[in-house]
Amino acid sequence: MRNYHSPTPPTADAPLEATEKFKVVAHDVSKVDGEGLVLGRPAYTDDLAPENALYVKLVRSPHAFARILSIDPSAALALPGVACVLTWKDCPRVPITRAGQGNPEPSPHDRFILDEYVRYVGDEVAVVAAESEAIAEKAASLVKVDYEVLNPVLDFEEALDNPVVIHPEPGIHEMFPIGFEPKRNIAAAYHMEIGDVEQELAASPVRVETTVHTQAQQHVALEAHAAFSYIDLQGRLVIVTSTQNPWHTRRLLGLAFQMPLRKIRVVKPRIGGGFGGKQHIHVEPYVAMVTMRTGKPARLALTRREVFEATFTRHEMRVKVRLGANPDGMLRAIDMQVLSNTGAYGEHALTTFMVAGSKTLPLYNKAVAVRFGGHVVYTNKVSAGAYRGYGAIQGLTGLEAAMDELAHKLAMDPVELRRKNMLHEGETSEVFRIMGEGTEGVAMNIESCKLEECIARGKELIRWDPDHLVREVAPGILRAKGMAIAMQGSGIPLIDMGSARIEFQDGGFFKLHVGATDLGTGSDTILAQIAAEELGVDMDDIVVHSSDTDHTPFDVGAYASSTTYVSGSAVLKAARSLKAKLIEAVAEKLGVAPEDIVYKGKIFMTTDGTKELSLDDFSYDTLYHDGEKMKTIEATESFTGDKSPPPYLAAFVEIELDTETGKVDVIDYVVVADVGTPINPKLAKIQIEGGVLQGIGMALYEDVRYSDAGHMLSHTMMTYPIPSREDVGRITVEIVDSYEPSGPFGAKSAGEIGIDTPPPAIANAIRNAVGIRLTEYPFTPERVLMALKAAKAK
């Protein structure tokens, strides 16, 4: 039915300028561990757990909101092979957040590792450990818990000032002002205004208002959250875990258990996908409790159902956008008001909500008045947390719907409306200065923005013709096109910090140690490329070791599209400084000035050409031969961005809509992106492709559904299907030439932005197909049919 071979791009994907300029960077280097992973060599946390580890199981709440009256573990403890049953009484009474974020965290400390209250179905009640998984499971079922069942708040529209208060407990607090008002069920709030929005809207000859409701979405990384722990020879607690942020994990565990951080080591092995879902502590505290109590190794891998019910989702949001414009399409005012649902706890509550504005509003920097505000509320649903797109996807869904409505009202090509209003290279937006992630932002001039090029190429690839955006290909079958543009960021300026250490080894190769966390994105490879390029050596000469709080230098972790830009810049700085040290040492050895040394990759030469020394020979000299001159040559450098240069993209979609069944299929999805220099173009493309597919899933069918009592109905991959390879047509991703002066070799980021456009672009295509603005996500066949019927009835 679907044609997988169309369309053929009008011209071939041209080679990037950067590929010609660099030797290793901007080349399609393959990952070194691909073969091992295909062969299934033990690599992920649960593959590596010690055989004698106790199996940990969690007793979880069957109620959406309840107070625990008593816990009776006697039947469980009587079972042979059971090591311990731990409850809230075994935890220090310290409020924490499970969100892996900077210090102090912008998330409220509103959670205890285990608490007397449970606030969603699946919330942790007790920890059971036993010699086998089967015994642990059995024991968990024997723990007897008496609850006082409380009335839950499930609808986020009803949460604000509801008589039911989800967090009545004393002691919880915000780390700095985030608008935290638990008595009103508010986890965070924010408001900002540039100019006078109401006045500007009133004066605008053309106005539109659109409200969209985006749903919670599940990450569904194929590897479930897993961790194991043990006490090492020095009596320290070691935790091996599928985490995106080893240092935040260590810090949060130290706080939760009131332990000095020097007593904890966190190691991240390979991870089977993260997407933000592993930017929190979900499993680590429980294995740690068991190991500290029993002295024995402990392991826990969540079941898929637990991942669905009891880790985090994307924040559900209601986004209302009002635009005011002149008849020629020039925007005068943008107002974005958001209500966000953080679920039972406030992890990432403020920041995802602010990003809905901060990483979308600058796109249209011509408006003179801009306002953003709203609340993040608690409900008795599973907590929301970080998820690729991180608020930007929700905000953009509202903004790009409103932009298309404005185009319709003005009878303008939606592409031209955007071109007229969008950000260009050399410009700025006040929003950058005002809105940060939980704090004030950082002013920034845009030094690289190739949106014009992205749009031009995207139009070509999809064959955009504003006068023919819909056609009937068979009776009742419509093909229609739509589009959207997007931006994201590259790390959090002045907050995210990454470091790298490079050490010169005998044999003339280099050890690269980074705190950065490869989630499968290929960052170990990308960071090695950056080092190899600067040091003038081959990829094989760089050996990477990452993500171990004992053995690699600090890094905040992999989130906020930070790794290439922030950690990559740290690697580049370290490589530069190491190169200078090598040259200095060789100069001294050869008895010339450093300026007289030319370093050409693997060989040093004097400028007069009389002397030369190979990197290989020198490595033995400096470590074995040179007497009192012998030394280890190494460099450690750190990087914090003083800006967060956004990547951009233009997306165009062609859908097929069956007016009989309401089914919407994506036939073609075209993305042209400006990510700066792609350090590894093929990996950048796959990142974007993968993001697009997750975005299509969100637009069309992924949905977290609950019963009226607050039980999750979509808790398996059967009831929460993710896109299969038969579910979409063609995804085409191209990258345009762009160079970000502040990034390593011109790079920005590529990890998140791909996910942002499908929800608005598909909505815009449906609007072009049938004249109806769908606002309730996802666009299931039932919803589409209902909207068609409702429109007919009018």
Place this chain on the structure above:
Amino acid sequence: MTIRLNVNGKQNTIDCQAGEMLTEVLRRAGYLEVKKGCDTGNCGACTVLVDGKPVLSCSYLAARAEGREITTIQGLAEEARAFARFLTAEGADQCGFCAPGFALTVLSMKKELHNPDEAEIRHYLAGNLCRCSGYEGQIRAIKKYLEAEHA
């Protein structure tokens, strides 16, 4: 109870609970290349071959596998390596968690289908989900691999 399983040509005697699925038993016996993604027969990460046919080991009773030939990706290491080269060349090896089950299904498709077109490839592999890659890179890799194998 214990069961006897023939895995990659080797006889194993393994402890097993009544009603236990093959994934658990294999992983416990050290066949860690068999991954667990969903527990409900939806993702394909746990794929193994039983008597040469791909099955989802998370929904296959371990006891049923007694007396049959079980093959994991390690049992087809040579072919898997050849395919892995194409996958990494496309950059389609992201987190890699889906890869062993996915590669095993690709190898089984190669035996079963002659010259499949893209729709047939997608259909055969529809049960092997990947959350990272967007599938496009995997499809490119499969096509190039099949071409090279037929050449």
